[in-house]
Structures are given as C-alpha cells and as structure tokens.
Amino acid sequence: MNKRKSGSIVLTGVGGQGVLTAAEIIAQACLLEGYDVKKSEIHGMAQRGGSVVSHVRYSGVGAVASPLPARGSVDLLVGFELLEAVRALDWLAPDATAVVNHLLLAPPAAQTGQICSQQDYLTVIEKNVNAAIIVNGEELARRAGNIRTANTVIIGAAAPFLPISLDNWQQAVEVSVPRGTGKSNWEAFKLGRSVAAANDQQKDDRV
Amino acid sequence: MSSLLLSGNESIAQGAYEAAVGFASGYPGTPSSEILATLSELTGVPVQWAPNEKAALEAGLGAALAGARALVTMKHVGLNVAADPLFTAAYTGVEGGLVVVTADDPGMHSSQNEQDNRHYAFAAGIPMLEPTDSQEALEFTRRAFELSEQFDIPVLVRTTTRLSHTKCVVDPGTPPQLQRTYEPTEDSVKYVMIPAHARQRHANLLERISDLTAVSNQGPFNRIQPGEARLGIIASGIGYQFAREAVPDASFLKIGMPFPFPTELVKQFANSVDRLVVFEELDRVIEQQVRAAGIECGAKPDSMLAGELSPDAAERVILGGTSPPSTSAVSVPGRPPVMCGGCPHRAVFYILKKLGAYVTGDIGCYTLSVLPPLEILQTCLCMGAGVGQAHGISQVYTGDRPIVAVIGDSTFVHSGITGLINMVYNQSSATVVILDNRTTAMTGGQNHPATGLNLRGEPAPELDLPGLCRAVGADQVQVVDPYDLKQLEQSLREATETDQLSVVIARRPCVLIADKEAGTLELDTEACVACGMCLDLGCPALVQDNNTEERCPEIHSSLCNACGVCVQICPRDALKII
Numbered sequence: 001m002n003k004r005k006s007g008s009i010v011l012t013g014v015g016g017q018g019v020l021t022a023a024e025i026i027a028q029a030c031l032l033e034g035y036d037v038k039k040s041e042i043h044g045m046a047q048r049g050g051s052v053v054s055h056v057r058y059s060g061v062g063a064v065a066s067p068l069p070a071r072g073s074v075d076l077l078v079g080f081e082l083l084e085a086v087r088a089l090d091w092l093a094p095d096a097t098a099v100v101n102h103l104l105l106a107p108p109a110a111q112t113g114q115i116c117s118q119q120d121y122l123t124v125i126e127k128n129v130n131a132a133i134i135v136n137g138e139e140l141a142r143r144a145g146n147i148r149t150a151n152t153v154i155i156g157a158a159a160p161f162l163p164i165s166l167d168n169w170q171q172a173v174e175v176s177v178p179r180g181t182g183k184s185n186w187e188a189f190k191l192g193r194s195v196a197a198a199n200d201q202q203k204d205d206r207v
Numbered sequence: 208m209s210s211l212l213l214s215g216n217e218s219i220a221q222g223a224y225e226a227a228v229g230f231a232s233g234y235p236g237t238p239s240s241e242i243l244a245t246l247s248e249l250t251g252v253p254v255q256w257a258p259n260e261k262a263a264l265e266a267g268l269g270a271a272l273a274g275a276r277a278l279v280t281m282k283h284v285g286l287n288v289a290a291d292p293l294f295t296a297a298y299t300g301v302e303g304g305l306v307v308v309t310a311d312d313p314g315m316h317s318s319q320n321e322q323d324n325r326h327y328a329f330a331a332g333i334p335m336l337e338p339t340d341s342q343e344a345l346e347f348t349r350r351a352f353e354l355s356e357q358f359d360i361p362v363l364v365r366t367t368t369r370l371s372h373t374k375c376v377v378d379p380g381t382p383p384q385l386q387r388t389y390e391p392t393e394d395s396v397k398y399v400m401i402p403a404h405a406r407q408r409h410a411n412l413l414e415r416i417s418d419l420t421a422v423s424n425q426g427p428f429n430r431i432q433p434g435e436a437r438l439g440i441i442a443s444g445i446g447y448q449f450a451r452e453a454v455p456d457a458s459f460l461k462i463g464m465p466f467p468f469p470t471e472l473v474k475q476f477a478n479s480v481d482r483l484v485v486f487e488e489l490d491r492v493i494e495q496q497v498r499a500a501g502i503e504c505g506a507k508p509d510s511m512l513a514g515e516l517s518p519d520a521a522e523r524v525i526l527g528g529t530s531p532p533s534t535s536a537v538s539v540p541g542r543p544p545v546m547c548g549g550c551p552h553r554a555v556f557y558i559l560k561k562l563g564a565y566v567t568g569d570i571g572c573y574t575l576s577v578l579p580p581l582e583i584l585q586t587c588l589c590m591g592a593g594v595g596q597a598h599g600i601s602q603v604y605t606g607d608r609p610i611v612a613v614i615g616d617s618t619f620v621h622s623g624i625t626g627l628i629n630m631v632y633n634q635s636s637a638t639v640v641i642l643d644n645r646t647t648a649m650t651g652g653q654n655h656p657a658t659g660l661n662l663r664g665e666p667a668p669e670l671d672l673p674g675l676c677r678a679v680g681a682d683q684v685q686v687v688d689p690y691d692l693k694q695l696e697q698s699l700r701e702a703t704e705t706d707q708l709s710v711v712i713a714r715r716p717c718v719l720i721a722d723k724e725a726g727t728l729e730l731d732t733e734a735c736v737a738c739g740m741c742l743d744l745g746c747p748a749l750v751q752d753n754n755t756e757e758r759c760p761e762i763h764s765s766l767c768n769a770c771g772v773c774v775q776i777c778p779r780d781a782l783k784i785i
Contacts, residue, residue, distance in 0.1 A: 014542065015544065016766075024374075027212055027374055028212060031210065031212050031376060036376055037212070037374075037375075037376060038340075038373055038374065038375050039212070039373065039374040040369060040372065040373040040374075041372050041373075042316045042317075042368065042372060048544035048545055048546065048547060048572065048575065049542075049544055049545045049547065049747050049766070050542055050543055050544035050545070051541075051542045065448045065449075065451035065452040065455070066448045066449050066451070066452035066518045067369060067373040067375070067445075067448065068369070068449070068517055068518055069518065070452070070517075070518040070519050070522070071517075071519050083539060083540070083542070084542070086539050087539045106750055107540055107541065107542040107543075115540055
C-alpha cells in the first residue's frame, strides 16, 4: 500500500451528505499526526443540495502553501456519491486511488435524461484510477447502528491510504462529529476500514 | 496553547479576541458570516447582528468613539451598503481601534458579483491588510487594531472565500488582561464633519496616509522573501500561496498591505530580480501601481480578471504553458443547488407562476426559483432591489400582469423597508411578498431583528413585520401559511387583483431550523396517473427516473420534510402523508 508523507485529497458529494464533516475528520487526523495541513471548502449556495467539494492537503516534509491542489495532482479521491466522484476525476493524478460510496443520487437534471447508470459511472471511475475501492456506505452505516454515519464509513475505508495512526483517527473522529455520536461514528469508521482492507487484500491475493 | 485547525474566519475572530475587542457588529454574508458567531463564543463583550452593514459600521464607529476597540464584519457587497459612513470615517478617524472586515467572493460561490474591494482602500484612503492564511488572518486582525489606534484611522482587513473557508494550523495566543473604561470623546473639529472641519480633516487624512506609506514600505505586512534572483513574484492573498506552490524557489514580495501602496519596496524588489511577475486575483490593482511607478512586469491575461485563481493559473502565468486536458470520459449532468425539500418558499413561487405574475427577486435562497422547473424569477440585483424594481415597473407598465416583489424577512429588514415606504408614498400598485422563514437562511441561519432572538440566541424584542408594514402606510397586509396552498392562493389572488399596494407575508420557519413535520410521504402507485403535476414544484424529494419504464415519481424520503404541499397538488389523491 502506498503511504506518502505528503499528499492531496479531494472529497466530493452532495450537500447534506456530511462531506465537510468528513473533510474535518481527515484534517484533524493530519493535525494530530503532526503534519502541516490545509483544508479548503465552499459553503453557502453549494449546501442547498448542490455539488460539494473539499480539498485536504497535508505534508510532513515542509509547509503546505496552497490549500488547493493542481489539477491532475491529487492522489486520493474520497467520493460520497458516484456522479460527483466522476466529476472530480480531473483532479486526480494517474496513480491515484479512489474510495467511492456505492450511491447514485440523481440530480434534478435527471429529468432531462442526461444521466447514466450506476454501472456506467463505476466503470468510468475504475478506468481512470489506479485502484478503486467501492463501499456501500449506507449499508455499513446501518450495520454500525446509525444510518447517519455513512460519511464516516467512507472515511474509514479511505484510512488505509493515509499515513495516520489508528489512535489519531479515533481522536479526530471524536472531536469532529456531533456530540453524543462519537461511539457510533467510530464503529462506522472501523467497519469501513476493515471492508477496504479486505478489499485491498483480495487484490493482493490475485497478484 | 496548542495548535488548532482554524478557518480564516475563526482566525479573524481569534485575532479580535486577542486584541481585547470591546464591541463587534455585522450583517451575515457569505463568506464572512462565521466571524461574529465564533467571536461570541470567545468573549462576553457585545457581539451583535445589525439590520444591515451601514448600521453595523455606524455602531462600530460609535463604540470606537467611546474608546473601545470595535470589529465590523460583512461580505464584499455589504461594504457598498456601508460605504457612506466608511468614506467620511477616514476623515474623522477613531479613538479605539476600528477594524472593518470585507470578505470578498472571487468566483462568486455565493454572491451576485465579484467586485474587488481593494479599490475601496484606495478610494477611501483607508489602510488595508490582506492575509494569505489563517495564522496571518489572526495576526493581521490583531495588528490592525494597533495600526488603527496608532494612525487614528479605520483599518480594512480583506479576506476572500478561499481564505475565510480554508482551515490551517494556527497557534493562538491569549488576550491581555486589561479592564478598559469607555467614555465618549468630545472633539467637534474631528467628529462633526461640517465643510470647514472636513477640509481640515481631509488634509489631515493625506498626512496620515503619508505616515502609513512608511509602514507599508518598511513592513511587516509587505515583505521581501529572497530566493533565486532570476524570478521575482509580487503576490497577495491566496494568489501568494498558489504562486508559492508553483515556484517555491523564486524571490517573493508578499503584499499584505496593498494600500497605502509600498512603491519604494517594489522598486527595491524589482532591482533585485531579473524578471518580475505580478500574480493577483481579480483586478489589476497591484499591477497598475507597479506600472505607475515606471516598472515593467509580467502579469496575467485578461481572461483571469474574472473568477478565482488556482495553482494551475499560477503555473500558466508565471511559467507559461497550458491548462491540463480534461480526463472525464462521460458527460456529467450539473447539480445546481435547489430549495430544500419542504422549503416554505416553494409553494409561493408555484402559485405566482399559476397567476402569471412578473416576479422581481432579491438576495436569498429564493433566487433558486429562477431554475427549472419553477423558472419564475426575473431579477436578482442586490439587497432590497426587487421591491424598488417592482415599484418602478408598476409606475410605467399598464398591462394586466401582476407585478410582484419577493423578498426574505432578513433582506426586508436589511433594505426592503425603504423600498416599501417609497411604494406607499408614491402609491404603488405592485405586491410585495415577504418570504418570512424566521431566519437568515442562505448564510447559515443567523438571527435578525424579526426573529425575536439575538446573535447569542437570547430572547430579544421581535420586530413585528405586519405591524411595521401597516405602520409605514401599507393598508392591505395579510399573513399566510405557505404550506396551506388554498389559503396561500386566495391571499395572493386578492393581493395581485387589487390596484393598490398590497403585502403578503408568507410565514413558516425554514426547514433547516424547524422540527421535521410529522408523518411520512407515501405514493399510491395504483392511483398515480403519472401526470407530473407534483414534479412542477421542483422538490428534490420528488424525482422521476428517466432510466426506468416507471413513470410515477419516486420519493426520496431522506430529503422529504412531509410539508404536504405536493399532497394538495395531486389531482388523484395519490400522494398522502401517513
């Protein structure tokens, strides 16, 4: 597994999915791990069910200057929705990893018939990244006991691709999620992480 | 204190706190809104939402006149509203330090324009500080108060969306333990701007600007960071960080104080490098100053006068080259923001469309009614403009179409009321609909004078909107529940059919602050004839999937708020709240 000492992450999803909280968890975990970190996001109109994008950049080898990565330089995509994940592919470096939620939320434009199927979007994602981990966030969140923790499941699934200790992940989850939901979110995180790790192991076995 | 991850806005609040700010006021506006909320958690001093930016700045000037350090926050277009007191406050100066934060929105993520407010500093003669990250946002805000007191002048701190909403690692400090007592200053020559006094104060302002120019040239806000001599970059704000990323080894002149402009420092820097490039967002403010000093420089193309800069833009401008090709293999439909499921505004637009109204709009979530399928809004210009526009139209238009202005409750208090007074006074025949969702929704749900709560969420006197409208002389004022479609239609019909001024207040709390309605929306697919009438509402909770043969709408339960408006529209009673 490729673990770098600096990197760029793009998180994408739909307003209301908890994209910004997820980005907060990653950024807090980076801070606890001792990295310099910058997290950029857009509030306001974007929250009304529109596309939401957040960028996290971290470095253990000098300061992070720009909060935004260059196009084509991001090494980890964390997608909370398939269509938004496809929209973010431009950000990725050729050797990037994508951790994507198996969920398609049809935008209102679906009424104009532009939309493709879940499978089409999955194929595009898998074709454009080095490794794609597809996770059923909602299903795992339900299994963790709190349907609202799907975003934390996805972060858990992305965790193996980031050089951050489990202790720091746990602390980051606890400080970033709403009060009283720390336990269920941590369960969700661990479930996501184990699924991704198993997924990755399977691929290694095939090689 | 250990390091924290703070946004630019949180850092500005922290900086004001560390400067022992004694009073703060503002009006919410993306991307500035979080500053005051954060500050209210740090300090017990008065931190207040004002009805608009002008009222906020005037209150800040009053607090400063009494010797307190005052912070006033707003978005870029808010400074247009506050510009009247701002320009003359440069003449009067201050007693306690006064810092005005203008949060600009390059790229217009949530704004109607992307004006570059650095021009205000030049136009008003007010020093401006411009941080490049959260740590600087904290330090520059703290120092802005000192600068304001030292040079007897308000200080502008300019941030942008990328700074305000980017979190960085910050080392916060602690505020000094000082107990100040405040006393209003008596100095009429300085504060009563009759022409004889103002002439003296203008000359005095020019002297203060001259003194501040020395600060600008000496630092610490404008600073040369030596690197390789072959390339020198002059950059400011977030553009500095993008350039730093693109050419980390170059020499930099970081402009943290664009006004007064550090011409001497620029000359010194230009002499030390082989090639000079200016990299700045929006207008050519720095570039023009550099060229005015007779210095040649490279700069961005005209295409980059609009929109945000980026790391890619920095590479293109500084190193040349082209933008990377798009790798997306499939076309991805857009996902514009929409009014939430259960948004109380939706039914108003549905009925206005039915009535064939010409609708002038305003600033708020309801601008989203311009998008399909409602597509009803004809204007969105600035805070309060829709009311004035509706009046103007009604004065010249002689046709039958109802002329209706829609405006939110917070926006109405901000600057709709003056437009309504104009309508009463000049006997308008148009209709004003106040979309009273009991909050300032678009910016994140801030309180305002008509919510009955103050910034801290404590009870406050509630501005009575129907009473206010009647008090200024609007005789026909109705209050309706926009979830009650029948009553809403009747009220809007009456209001638009009369040839006199009418006001309809559609009152229902925003779904983001209200408790969810009881029940669950269900569709009886046996009864549904797929007529599509419910889809005309444009509710995100009702979607038709074109990929399937199924023509009945699908209910997205997670987005549905069980408002019941679609239930009232369905001609077959196929939709029910169970």
